[in-house]
Amino acid sequence: NAGVMQNPRHLVRRRGQEARLRCSPMKGHSHVYWYRQLPEEGLKFMVYLQKENIIDESGMPKERFSAEFPKEGPSILRIQQVVRGDSAAYFCASSPDGNPGQPQHFGDGTRLSIL
Amino acid sequence: GNSVTQMEGPVTLSEEAFLTINCTYTATGYPSLFWYVQYPGEGLQLLLKATKADDKGSNKGFEATYRKETTSFHLEKGSVQVSDSAVYFCALSDSGGGADGLTFGKGTHLIIQP
Numbered sequence: 460n461a462g463v464m465q466n467p468r469h470l471v472r473r474r475g476q477e478a479r480l481r482c483s484p485m486k487g488h489s490h491v492y493w494y495r496q497l498p499e500e501g502l503k504f505m506v507y508l509q510k511e512n513i514i515d516e517s518g519m520p521k522e523r524f525s526a527e528f529p530k531e532g533p534s535i536l537r538i539q540q541v542v543r544g545d546s547a548a549y550f551c552a553s554s555p556d557g558n559p560g561q562p563q564h565f566g567d568g569t570r571l572s573i574l
Numbered sequence: 575g576n577s578v579t580q581m582e583g584p585v586t587l588s589e590e591a592f593l594t595i596n597c598t599y600t601a602t603g604y605p606s607l608f609w610y611v612q613y614p615g616e617g618l619q620l621l622l623k624a625t626k627a628d629d630k631g632s633n634k635g636f637e638a639t640y641r642k643e644t645t646s647f648h649l650e651k652g653s654v655q656v657s658d659s660a661v662y663f664c665a666l667s668d669s670g671g672g673a674d675g676l677t678f679g680k681g682t683h684l685i686i687q688p
């Protein structure tokens with residue numbers, strides 16, 4: 460009974476490279492959320508997706524960041540031309556539906572380090 | 575907009591002490607409220623939740639009551655253990671708000687000493 464799976468757990472990139480973070484939701488969950496956690500901070504919402512649709516991307520930076528959740532395969536958070544300020548832990552969560560009372564289940568995160 | 579404010583840490587207690595971590599919120603709609611716990615190097619785990627006023631969430635000896643009149647959801651435990659050491663996050667989900675994601679507080683680092 461696998462939970463939310465994120466990979467890689469740790470990712471190191473040099474400035475200007477691309478970072479791709481993957482998230483497979485829990486079985487039976489079709490709603491995916493991405494969050495960013497800076498050191499000593501809480502999690503900040505980035506984007507909410509259902510299969511093949513972006514529902515809310517109000518927390519996404521306007522440039523360099525994109526997300527998708529294709530019909531087949533994991534959700535991908537993509538960061539182009541990374542900068543030092545992108546260093547953070549990125550968490551994915553899933554839920555079976557978009558009900559606000561439904562808890563979100565979190566993965567263990569991807570720690571992104573920019574050299 | 576929505577926001578969550580929780581007490582600053584770290585909070586250091588001795589084993590078997592009583593714990594309170596304060597959490598207050600502002601929301602545009604009728605939020606559901608959650609407490610999540612994060613152990614080092616791991617993701618967040620749901621600790622408890624409440625979806626309407628006066629509901630009490632409870633789990634593993636922790637409790638929190640949804641107080642609409644004071645817009646609060648304080649976390650309590652009668653007797654803490656060393657294994658409770660972790661970072662605790664208060665969060666809300668608001669059907670009437672803008673974003674569909676959770677709004678989190680900054681987290682409270684709890685340290686329990688034997």
